[in-house]
Amino acid sequence: MTRPHTPTLDLIDLPSDLNGLSDAQLRTVADELRAETISTVSETGGHLGAGLGVVELTVALHAVFDAPKDKIIWDVSHQCYPHKILTGRRDRIRTLRQKDGLSGFTKRSESPYDCFGAAHSSTSISAALGFAVARDLGGEGGDAIAVIGDGSMSAGMAYEALNNAGHLKKRLIVILNDNEMSIAPPVGAMSSYLSRLYAGDPFQEFKAAAKGAVSFLPEPFQEGAKRAKDMLKHMTVGGTLFEELGFSYLGPIDGHDMEQLLSVLRTVKTRATGPILIHAITKKGKGYAEDRADRGHATGKFDVITGEQKKAVSNAPSYTSVFAEALVNAAAQDDKIVAVTAAMPDGTGLTKFMERFASRCFDVGIAEQHAVTFCAGLAAGGMKPFCTLYSTFLQRGYDQVVHDVAIQRLPVRFAIDRAGLVGADGATHAGSFDVAFLSNLPGFVVMAAADEAELVRMVATAVAHDDGPIAFRFPRGEGVGVDIPADAQPLEIGKGRMIREGSQVAILSFGTRLQEVEKACEALAAKGITPTVADARFAKPLDRDMILQLAADHDALITVEEGAVGGFGSHVAQLLAEAGVFDHGLKYRSMVLPDIFIDQSSPADMYDTAAMNAEHIEAKVLDVLGVGVIGKLA
Ligand SMILES: Cc1ncc(C[n+]2csc(CCOP(=O)(O)OP(=O)(O)O)c2C)c(N)n1
Ligand SMILES: CC(=O)[C@@H](O)[C@H](O)COP(=O)(O)O
Numbered sequence: 001m002t003r004p005h006t007p008t009l010d011l012i013d014l015p016s017d018l019n020g021l022s023d024a025q026l027r028t029v030a031d032e033l034r035a036e037t038i039s040t041v042s043e044t045g046g047h048l049g050a051g052l053g054v055v056e057l058t059v060a061l062h063a064v065f066d067a068p069k070d071k072i073i074w075d076v077s078h079q080c081y082p083h084k085i086l087t088g089r090r091d092r093i094r095t096l097r098q099k100d101g102l103s104g105f106t107k108r109s110e111s112p113y114d115c116f117g118a119a120h121s122s123t124s125i126s127a128a129l130g131f132a133v134a135r136d137l138g139g140e141g142g143d144a145i146a147v148i149g150d151g152s153m154s155a156g157m158a159y160e161a162l163n164n165a166g167h168l169k170k171r172l173i174v175i176l177n178d179n180e181m182s183i184a185p186p187v188g189a190m191s192s193y194l195s196r197l198y199a200g201d202p203f204q205e206f207k208a209a210a211k212g213a214v215s216f217l218p219e220p221f222q223e224g225a226k227r228a229k230d231m232l233k234h235m236t237v238g239g240t241l242f243e244e245l246g247f248s249y250l251g252p253i254d255g256h257d258m259e260q261l262l263s264v265l266r267t268v269k270t271r272a273t274g275p276i277l278i279h280a281i282t283k284k285g286k287g288y289a290e291d292r293a294d295r296g297h298a299t300g301k302f303d304v305i306t307g308e309q310k311k312a313v314s315n316a317p318s319y320t321s322v323f324a325e326a327l328v329n330a331a332a333q334d335d336k337i338v339a340v341t342a343a344m345p346d347g348t349g350l351t352k353f354m355e356r357f358a359s360r361c362f363d364v365g366i367a368e369q370h371a372v373t374f375c376a377g378l379a380a381g382g383m384k385p386f387c388t389l390y391s392t393f394l395q396r397g398y399d400q401v402v403h404d405v406a407i408q409r410l411p412v413r414f415a416i417d418r419a420g421l422v423g424a425d426g427a428t429h430a431g432s433f434d435v436a437f438l439s440n441l442p443g444f445v446v447m448a449a450a451d452e453a454e455l456v457r458m459v460a461t462a463v464a465h466d467d468g469p470i471a472f473r474f475p476r477g478e479g480v481g482v483d484i485p486a487d488a489q490p491l492e493i494g495k496g497r498m499i500r501e502g503s504q505v506a507i508l509s510f511g512t513r514l515q516e517v518e519k520a521c522e523a524l525a526a527k528g529i530t531p532t533v534a535d536a537r538f539a540k541p542l543d544r545d546m547i548l549q550l551a552a553d554h555d556a557l558i559t560v561e562e563g564a565v566g567g568f569g570s571h572v573a574q575l576l577a578e579a580g581v582f583d584h585g586l587k588y589r590s591m592v593l594p595d596i597f598i599d600q601s602s603p604a605d606m607y608d609t610a611a612m613n614a615e616h617i618e619a620k621v622l623d624v625l626g627v628g629v630i631g632k633l634a
């Protein structure tokens with residue numbers, strides 16, 4: 001594609017290069033930065049809308065503040081592409097989200113301008129407050145500035161931070177980037193409250209004008225401050241929730257109006273003493289995707305002129321859609337089934353459920369902790385809640401899983417999407433830990449689907465299981481293309497299944513690595529080795545009989561799972577050890593994700609890094625049998 005013409009942006013390598021530019025030139029930088037962002041994401045895919053919404057804010061922040069001394073902390077940081085372009089990474093920006101390329105999020109190891117890494121939401125105010133306190137205690141840094149979206153303001157952590165900041169009264173700047181969008185349209189009373197703060201005509205008719213803001217302003221010692229004063233006369237001041245929490249509230253301001261932004265930020269920089277919240281109104285997807293339903297939140301590669309996305313042809317339905325359809329079908333039969341998502345109705349497939357059973361589907365906003373305990377309450381109240389979260393985001397609700405669900409043995413059904421390595425979102429989004437952190441909880445049932453037919457069976461199993469918490473996990477992306485049972489029956493709890501009988505070595509798979517195991521077996525067959533293969537289905541309770549029989553019948557047993565150490569394989573090892581099987585010479589190997597955070601790439605490549613693809617399984621079999629190890633894997 002033709003790269004956009006960016007003569008002014010070409011002058012900028014680092015934020016300090018913005019210093020000599022006039023305000024008019026900064027406006028031009030913003031326009032060119034927007035074009036460069038669109039052009040980049042058209043080649044890489046990724047999070048487009050959020051970045052487009054903060055282009056002006058990014059330029060203004062870097063023009064007014066002095067990063068990396070001043071700490072600019074991007075919440076979630078899916079909006080950080082313009083920031084990366086301005087902070088010495090423009091030459092690599094088209095490697096975004098690719099193997100060995102730039103991360104799609106801020107990452108401390110990538111640049112000193114990424115002072116705090118993120119990808120999960122609502123951490124920025126806490127981190128900024130930490131920087132502010134460190135600074136005041138003699139640590140490094142100047143100003144601490146958190147930029148947080150309206151969607152991310154739904155999470156409890158943001159309020160924990162505001163509460164603490166309002167009390168500590170440190171100089172701290174929070175910019176609330178309010179675009180009235182999360183990934184989906186925002187939900188909740190707080191979202192309505194923010195909208196009320198600028199109800200009507202956002203930037204013209206603000207009644208409760210000058211009082212607080214004017215006292216906050218400097219004498220008009222420069223042009224910018226004069227403009228700021230004129231503007232702030234029209235702002236809503238006084239009585240906001242943020243002020244009650246101890247913040248000065250400035251806003252709402254037009255987050256695309258460079259003049260307003262520069263004026264307000266310069267004023268704040270000069271005058272702020274305590275915590276201050278600037279409420280900026282922006283449009284997600286500004287300048288390219290603002291009219292789309294999703295505002296261009298995330299996209300594949302696309303043609304800039306037509307907007308058409310270059311989609312890979314898929315042969316099988318995604319696991320997510322198979323899950324969603326199975327749940328909708330189950331809910332049609334059972335009116336006790338309810339579904340909960342934490343701001344990911346599309347990502348989890350629950351949109352379908354919402355359309356069909358609106359009163360039984362709840363988008364609670366970005367609030368995983370609440371989602372879990374809300375489900376606990378629903379279960380205690382006699383419903384059958386499906387708490388539908390990505391593995392990585394369930395991490396945030398762990399105490400709730402333990403304290404509110406497991407200890408009370410409440411039958412919350414956890415549908416865990418994005419299990420295992422997810423690809424371009426990288427380490428922050430990998431679903432690596434759920435098997436480990438759920439399987440150690442007394443009374444939990446933990447399942448992993450080997451394919452989409454199994455997933456449907458696990459939905460049926462979860463519906464039927466009223467005896468305590470139950471979880472099933474499945475990966476991002478397409479299924480295998482197997483037939484899906486029309487009338488899936490619940491599985492017997494704690495029973496695995498034999499896939500094929502062989503000899504010498506048994507491979508016990510948990511989850512979708514089963515396809516890689518099958519491929520490995522084909523390669524091994526050519527070498528005259530025919531492993532037994534079983535699908536464990538359950539990490540908890542384990543199929544003790546099957547596992548002990550496999551151990552008795554083979555020289556070696558290998559477990560394979562898409563999770564970190566401490567999960568399925570560790571439980572199998574514990575069983576074998578306790579049963580004294582090792583005393584009789586069984587060779588045991590456990591293939592788990594390695595003890596590193598794996599950076600973004602394709603899932604297949606990430607599993608290659610993890611040494612968990614078919615060739616690695618084949619090598620493991622050869623190794624454990626002492627047959628010799630193949631080529632590059634030696
Ligand atoms: C804890 C957590 N839950 C869910 C997500 C998925 N997620 C990423 S961005 C996003 C929406 C954020 O909305 P907002 O903060 O308003 O930013 P915007 O995209 O509108 O700029 C969500 C739900 C996440 N990153 N972290
Ligand atoms: C930034 C974020 O957390 C989400 O946008 C995430 O990238 C979505 O991932 P999926 O594409 O797997 O739904």
Ligand SMILES: [Mg+2]
Nearest residue numbers: 149150151181
């Ligand atoms: Mg938003």
